[in-house]
């Protein structure tokens with residue numbers, strides 16, 4: 474190979490076209506579903522909203538679903554439904570996107586970060602229990618990379634301490650836990666339909682629950698706090714037009730355009746899942762003999778729909794550090810990402826007293842991970858490009 478000079482030092486990149494860590498998968502069915510809505514009577518909150526609610530409930534074994542304009546607003550609704558107020562404490566992970574904790578802050582709650590388990594990268598139930606105080610009201614557990622958290626243990630903890638279990642399932646749509654779909658297990662489960670997520674509407678979100686109380690509250694807050702349901706009116710109605718604002722809610726509406734796209738995408742979730750998991754298997758196999766790279770491990774009976782493919786780099790064994798690898802890959806036209814910069818160490822969360830050393834495992838993991846491209850439209854050649862680029866970079870630094 475005459476191409477072993479790294480692109481970052483003026484060599485020829487492994488590929489001409491950049492490949493990103495994630496990408497949507499849109500086909501003609503999706504396009505037609507959206508166009509049909511554009512030609513119809515309703516652009517927002519029409520029949521596609523109703524159909525999506527039914528589809529979500531049926532697909533994920535849930536009694537109720539509340540749609541919203543993004544995953545973050547659905548998390549906010551979950552916190553409102555859990556009755557989080559000023560001074561209430563909520564425990565979550567630090568290895569997550571900001572929204573998993575910001576939703577607590579929107580309600581004035583205090584975020585407590587519990588450390589993760591080093592192999593699953595999910596919040597550690599033992600450490601969660603240590604963080605519980607008189608003020609704790611809820612746990613927001615994040616299914617990192619698609620792997621469900623230890624729901625059984627977390628549910629036991631929540632029952633014991635009278636806490637609400639909110640599952641941030643932005644990564645794990647399509648995953649199952651002990652034979653049950655994510656979305657049917659926690660008190661409330663939140664999905665995101667952002668463009669990079671496994672099922673997308675461009676933007677979008679949903680809250681799933683089996684508890685009528687949570688459903689009613691979440692729905693009320695998603696619609697300005699206004700209800701049109703005569704059964705729940707507090708004042709006397711004086712005509713069919715009557716509606717009532719009962720709390721200060723929000724406009725978290727999802728358009729029918731997005732709802733139609735999400736329904737069309739959900740039809741392909743099993744296909745997406747199979748494709749994603751094949752790529753994970755291929756990566757795990759191809760990367761297994763590269764020194765200094767640890768791949769995500771899973772058991773035969775795990776039923777995961779992988780959302781991101783996160784490797785860990787042992788810099789000494791690999792031959793260069795994470796930043797050098799990231800930048801060299803970028804020059805080879807392979808765009809990776811870090812999921813995530815630990816949340817408790819962001820300036821915003823540091824102001825509450827969070828500091829280095831609070832979540833040592835999450836901190837260590839966060840400084841050594843990289844998400845490689847993973848999306849259903851990836852071809853074998855794309856996977857090979859990524860692996861070959863990593864090998865090329867290692868060879869260069871090992872020689873140097």
Ligand SMILES: *Cc1c(COP(=O)(O)O)cnc(C)c1O
Pocket residue numbers: 543544545546569570572573615641643644665666667676677678
């Ligand atoms: C994407 C994501 C969210 C937020 O979803 P949006 O739809 O972007 O608002 C929340 N939590 C996690 C873990 C996510 O990855």
